[in-house]
Amino acid sequence: MKTALKIFGFCVTLIFCFGFGFAWRNIRHWEPVDKDALARLFSSQPTQSPEQIFRDSYNKILADYERPIVPKDLKYAGMEGLMDAMGDPHTMFLPPADAKEFSTETKAKLAGGIGAKLQQDALGAKTGRVFEGGPAYAAGMRDGDVITSVDGKSVAGMRLDDIVSKIKGEAGTTVKLLVVRVGDPTPKPYTIKRQEITIPTVDSNYLTPSGVGYMTVSSFSEPTAEQFDAELAKLEKHQLKGLVIDLRYNPGGLLESAREMLSRFVDSKLVVKMKFREGNEEVAKTYPGLVHDFNYPVVILVNEDSASAAEIFAGALRDYKLVTLVGSHTYGKASVQNVWPLTDGSSAKITIARYYLPSGQDIGRKLDEYGEFKTGGLDPDIRVDMDGFDQNLTLGVPARDPQLQKAIDYILSRQR
Amino acid sequence: MTAAGVTVAMLSVVYGSHVRERVESGSPTLNSDSVLPGLEASNQQIPESDFYRGLVLLLRRNFVEPITDERKLAVGAVKGMVDSLHDPRSTYMDSNEFRAFNDATAGKYEGIGVDLSFEMGVGKGHTGANQASDMDPSDMAALTIPRLTVVAVTPGGPAEQAGIKPGDWVETVEDHWVLNPAPVGAYRKAIQMASPDHLKGLTPEETHKRQQAARTMAAQLKAKLDTMIMPLRAKDMLTIGSTGSLKIVWHRGDNLRTTQVTKHTSQVPIVENDGSVITLRFADGAAQKLKQAVTGKQEITLDLRDNSNGDYDVMMQCLAELAPSGNYGVIHAPKSNKNHAFTVANGNPKPPKMVLLVDRTTRGAANIFANALASKKLAKLAGTPSRDLSVIEVVNLPDGSGYTLATGEYSAKSVPAPKRVAMRSKRSTTSTFARERDGSIVAMRKTKGGNA
Numbered sequence: 123m124k125t126a127l128k129i130f131g132f133c134v135t136l137i138f139c140f141g142f143g144f145a146w147r148n149i150r151h152w153e154p155v156d157k158d159a160l161a162r163l164f165s166s167q168p169t170q171s172p173e174q175i176f177r178d179s180y181n182k183i184l185a186d187y188e189r190p191i192v193p194k195d196l197k198y199a200g201m202e203g204l205m206d207a208m209g210d211p212h213t214m215f216l217p218p219a220d221a222k223e224f225s226t227e228t229k230a231k232l233a234g235g236i237g238a239k240l241q242q243d244a245l246g247a248k249t250g251r252v253f254e255g256g257p258a259y260a261a262g263m264r265d266g267d268v269i270t271s272v273d274g275k276s277v278a279g280m281r282l283d284d285i286v287s288k289i290k291g292e293a294g295t296t297v298k299l300l301v302v303r304v305g306d307p308t309p310k311p312y313t314i315k316r317q318e319i320t321i322p323t324v325d326s327n328y329l330t331p332s333g334v335g336y337m338t339v340s341s342f343s344e345p346t347a348e349q350f351d352a353e354l355a356k357l358e359k360h361q362l363k364g365l366v367i368d369l370r371y372n373p374g375g376l377l378e379s380a381r382e383m384l385s386r387f388v389d390s391k392l393v394v395k396m397k398f399r400e401g402n403e404e405v406a407k408t409y410p411g412l413v414h415d416f417n418y419p420v421v422i423l424v425n426e427d428s429a430s431a432a433e434i435f436a437g438a439l440r441d442y443k444l445v446t447l448v449g450s451h452t453y454g455k456a457s458v459q460n461v462w463p464l465t466d467g468s469s470a471k472i473t474i475a476r477y478y479l480p481s482g483q484d485i486g487r488k489l490d491e492y493g494e495f496k497t498g499g500l501d502p503d504i505r506v507d508m509d510g511f512d513q514n515l516t517l518g519v520p521a522r523d524p525q526l527q528k529a530i531d532y533i534l535s536r537q538r
Numbered sequence: 539m540t541a542a543g544v545t546v547a548m549l550s551v552v553y554g555s556h557v558r559e560r561v562e563s564g565s566p567t568l569n570s571d572s573v574l575p576g577l578e579a580s581n582q583q584i585p586e587s588d589f590y591r592g593l594v595l596l597l598r599r600n601f602v603e604p605i606t607d608e609r610k611l612a613v614g615a616v617k618g619m620v621d622s623l624h625d626p627r628s629t630y631m632d633s634n635e636f637r638a639f640n641d642a643t644a645g646k647y648e649g650i651g652v653d654l655s656f657e658m659g660v661g662k663g664h665t666g667a668n669q670a671s672d673m674d675p676s677d678m679a680a681l682t683i684p685r686l687t688v689v690a691v692t693p694g695g696p697a698e699q700a701g702i703k704p705g706d707w708v709e710t711v712e713d714h715w716v717l718n719p720a721p722v723g724a725y726r727k728a729i730q731m732a733s734p735d736h737l738k739g740l741t742p743e744e745t746h747k748r749q750q751a752a753r754t755m756a757a758q759l760k761a762k763l764d765t766m767i768m769p770l771r772a773k774d775m776l777t778i779g780s781t782g783s784l785k786i787v788w789h790r791g792d793n794l795r796t797t798q799v800t801k802h803t804s805q806v807p808i809v810e811n812d813g814s815v816i817t818l819r820f821a822d823g824a825a826q827k828l829k830q831a832v833t834g835k836q837e838i839t840l841d842l843r844d845n846s847n848g849d850y851d852v853m854m855q856c857l858a859e860l861a862p863s864g865n866y867g868v869i870h871a872p873k874s875n876k877n878h879a880f881t882v883a884n885g886n887p888k889p890p891k892m893v894l895l896v897d898r899t900t901r902g903a904a905n906i907f908a909n910a911l912a913s914k915k916l917a918k919l920a921g922t923p924s925r926d927l928s929v930i931e932v933v934n935l936p937d938g939s940g941y942t943l944a945t946g947e948y949s950a951k952s953v954p955a956p957k958r959v960a961m962r963s964k965r966s967t968t969s970t971f972a973r974e975r976d977g978s979i980v981a982m983r984k985t986k987g988g989n990a
Contacts, residue, residue, distance in 0.1 A: 132543060139547045143554025170936055172612035176590050179616040179933065179941075186931065186945045187623060190873045196619050197586045203618015204593055204611045208601060215593065399602050462596055470593055473602050492714060492767050509760070 176200060198468065210473050212459050218467030225469075228375055228461075230323050230343035234293035234316040238263065240286055245302060246270040246277040247285045253322055257314050263301060270309060271300035293318050320345050326353035329520065332530045333363040336518065342375030342431035347382035354386075354414070364419040364533030366526065370449060370517065374430025377406060377458065384438055385412040393438055395482075396458055396475040404475070419536045420445045421529040424502060426495070429453035433485060434477070437500050441480040447502040448529045454487030454498025504528060590615065613937050620941045626656050626684075627928050633938035638778050640932075640940075643847050644821035645806040649777040650784065650799045651695020652702060653846050653899075656684035656769055675730050679723030685789075686716055686769040690844040690899040695804040700797040702788065704844075704899050708772055709787040709794060715762040716772040720789075721755070728755040815895070817841040818856065820848030820903050825855035832859065837891045843921075848903035850929055857907055858882050860889050866910040867950040869929055880910065880948060892917035901926040906948040913950035 145155045170178070180200060184193060201215040216224055226232060237256015240247040247269045252259045271277060272288045289297055299312045323346045326337040335357035339346065357365070374380075381393050385408040393406040422436045422445050433452050439445040458475040478484055487498035506528045508515065516522040520530055590612075598605050605611070620630040631639055638648045658681060687707040691698045708716045730736060732752040737745050775784065783800040809827035810817040816831050818824065818840050832838055857866075863885035868877035894908045900923040909927060911917035927948040934940045 135543075135547055136550045139550040140554035143551035143556070144558045146551075146555045147558055172594075172608045173587065173590055175609065175612040175935060176615045177587060179619060179935075180586055182933065183619055183623070183943065186943060187628065188872050188944050188946050189623075189625075191623075193586075196622065197589060199622030200586065200615040200619045201589055201593060203621065204590070204615035205597075206618065207611050207614020208597065210602075213597075213601065397602075399600075399604060457602065460600065464592070470596055472596060472600050474600050475602055492771070 176204075201468075205470065205472075208473075210457070212455065212457055212471065213473045214471050216461075216469045216471060221463070221467060221469040224461070224471075225463075226321075227341060228343055230321040230341070230345050232290065232319040232321060234295065235290045235319040236263075236297065236299075236314045236316060237319045239321075240269070240282060240289075242282040243268050244278070246280070247282060247289075251322070251325075253319065256319055257317050258312075261312050261314050263312060263314075264303075266304060268302045269299050270302055273298050291316050322349055324349040324353045326357050327518065328357055328360045328362075329530070332520070332534060333361065334530050334533050335360070335362045335365045336368065336526070337365065338368040338518065339372055339432075341372055342377075342379040342383075342435070344376065344379065346375070346379045350383050350386075362418050363537055364421065364530075365416065366421050366423060366529045366533070367445075368423040368518070368526070369428045369432040369436055370423050370425040370525070371427045372429070372432040373427065374432050374434075374455065377431055377434065380431040380435045381406055381408060382412075383435060385409040386414040387416070387439055387444055388442055389413050391438075391442065392480045394434055394477040394479060396477045398475045416444075419533050421533060422447050423525055423529055424449045424452045424500060425508070425525070426450055426453055426499070429455045433500055434479070437479040437483070437485065440500070440503070441483075446504065446532060447500060448504045448506060448532065449502050449525045450505060450507050451501050452485070452499035454485050454495075456484055456486035456498075504532060609937055613935055613939060616935060616941070617939075620943070625944055626658075627926075627930055627944040628942055630941040631939060634778050635774060636934075636938065636940040639847065639942075641803075642777075643819070643849055645808050645819045647692040647695055647777075647804050647806075648780055649775075649801050650697045650700075650702075650786075651692035651804050652688050652697045652776060653690035653692075653844070654686055654708075654773050654777060655689045655846075656773075657687040657707070658682075658684045675726035676719070676723030679719035679726060683717060683719040683722060684769055685718045686772055689901070690846050692804055693806060693844065696799045696802060700799045701795075702797065702799075703790070706788040706790050706795075708769075708776070709789055710765075711767065711772045711775050711784060711786050713765065713785065714767040714772075715765050716769055717766055718769075721759050721762055725752075725755040725759045728752040815839045815841050818904075819845065820850075820852040820856060820907075822849070822852060824852050825859055828856050829859050832890055835890050837893075839893045839895065840917075841895045842900045842904045842908055842923075843895055843897050844899045845904035846899055846901040846926075847930075848907075850903045850906075850931070853903035853907050854882075857910060858885050860892065861885050861911060861914070861916055862887050862889065864914075867913055867948060869946040870949050871946045877949075878946070880906075882910075889916055894919050896921045896923040898922070898924045900924055902928055902930055909948060909950055 142149070148155045180196065184191060184196060198215070198217040202217070205213050205215040235256075236258040237253040238249045238258045239251040239253075241250045242248075245268050249258070249263060249265060249267045249269070252263050252265055252267070269277065269285070269289070272285065277285045277288070289299075291297060293316050296313055296315050299314065300309045301312055302309045321343075323340050323343050324337060325340075326335065329336050337350075337353055337357065339350065354365075377394070384391075384393055388408050389412075390410045391408050393408055396404045396406070398404065420439075422439065424432070424436055424447055428436065428449075429452065433455065436445070436447055436452070440447055456476055456478075457473045458477055459471050460474045462470045462472070464470060476484070476486070485499055488496045490496045506525045508524060514522055518526065520527045594605075594608060594611055597611070598608075617630040620628055641648060642653065685707040688697070688702060688704050690704055691702055707718070709718065710716060728748075728751050732745075732748040737748065740748075776786070779801055780803040781801060783798060786797050786799060788795045788797065806819070807817075808819045808821050808824045809831055811831045816828070816838060818828060861882050863882050865879055865881050867880045869880050870877050892911060894911065894917045896905075896908050896919050900908060900921075905923050905927050906929070908917070908919060908923055912919050928944045929946040929948065931943045931945050932940060933943060
């Protein structure tokens, strides 16, 4: 009898140990045991586990597809598909190259470069803007210069991406450029030491004759709030009749940067309310004691490509009745993402919360059955649509930019 | 005694985790325990399974909504992999599309009764095709944007009654423009002609005329884009479902035709014997029916037209009914550059004389069938078949969806078949233009340039 009890006890212990091993995958993540896995364990006709579905096709395509495939590319394509299956356009897998580009964008930092924004040109690469404080600027290069050769090799006719990657390099190394300037027939050689570059995300321009300050914010990156302050100070050296902040084509970026910039407008006020899974809520408020005195009308330009942090910035300011929105409706991205960097350089971007503006408005984009925009985003106070096919269009030049012109007209109409 | 007990208990823990591993992945793998820590901490290539588990775990813990069906993620991964092949013969189909696909193989056609494919390349009747320059924008558009084209029409189906023919391609469905290269190419061409390089030495009137043309083209394209649907979506509208009526505008050569077609399901027999001609479809059960139809006949005529998605295995069974055992060429796999013998086993030693009716709608398995028989002079081909000799495998997924995978190409001789460059020349097919459009942010940024 006693022996039988012992054997029984031992068997129970064994079963418990087996169960512990079986459930370890879940236990170590503090999750309940996966019911599907249990079902598969006890079923006589086991159904495929989801992981098995993926692996079977991975192996099949690799082995049987008629053309050669790089396993790594197939793996990444699978991961992209997996994340896309969430049905959320902002939840995505970023393969290493994309992840790197994304990280450069949010940090607005380049490991090593000369400090210039380049455009394609027939002779090579034209500097749309040479960043003040960068090494190229210090060496004497200016906006509009054309780089025709890099390290002794002509770059005429090369793709811009290729030229850019030749000019970029590790900080501390040097690059030799041949540069042509309009009105000067002889190309000038420059030897420039690459440095870590902070990419300007804010640009400003005092518009005459209107006397309106025009500021472009191209994204909400790490240094954006600081750059905003610097450009604002530059503009305010003039007697401003008003300020236009251009958020068109601003895809957003860091909520934190938008929050810092909003702190120049409102003190300790709600920026957004975020709702996470399982109903957890969190609010973001502006910081105290940073408010700047804007003693002139402020207009924000938006369009369908203003998204995320740009919508939070514009939407919150409008909710506090501090600005007027001019342009077309915004994108309507009412969700917050977090990015997990993975070890091989790729990363996973996942929607972790939905947000609501101070007024409580949900600006989530809704599409019709054909995938066309139905509702969502911020509706501008003054609607001015632009014809994207108009060849004459130049953003930032009032005469060739109807939305900017409307913003200026509005500011001038409000002068006392 | 106690030590032995503890050892056995520990072993059962290990065994439990091993069984779990097998339940999840089908077969045991190493480093099963290093899932997420491995993803986030080490610095090496991540095996695909760890990647899969790691991402699923991240989503389960963090995604804004709970994940109810993990299978959806796995199937999404499969879709991603198949789509990344950018091969019109290897396509993922959701459960509706896949059902319609399988039904069509068995001669049961939903929708308006057509087989559609995404045709690319500079075809006949396409404007600008006779421009010599290889950088011609119209040709570029034709190489990057597909046309939704009819490859076969179901006999007796709604499309046939509406006069739709193979080669017709879709302009609009229900007044929604279906993305196609014609207006895109025309627009890009007009922009090119109005660019400063092309305006040199022209009179002001001529310059004005060209700029006006570019503006007109832009306006036309913009109007179309406002109503656009993607070809894949249009294909579903035309080929799935048995109810409802669609207004469709078709291109035929240089003309446009408008039709109103009512969807219904039409079933054609797998093997149809009208006394003189046997129509054959390579679907389950076809081999036996074919055997009955040809028994005792000295001469037969087989109709292999409108036969574009036959089942490869069934085709092999049918071939054995009509061909003596032996070698009929090779299946060439361009990846390994290897030829596998294409042989018929348990064949029919005394096949009848055959005439095969073929045309450009004879594709894939049907085409291999015809070419194999013709290569040994067992059959005469009446007509010219297409050049599509692909071996296509069909893979079922547990959620009812599935995909096709091109695994090789038939050749009567052991010479590698010529590669069809046009199909592979561009990475993305259907989505190329859409991405440009959706992502005008990207386009704007690109023109602004790169940071260095």
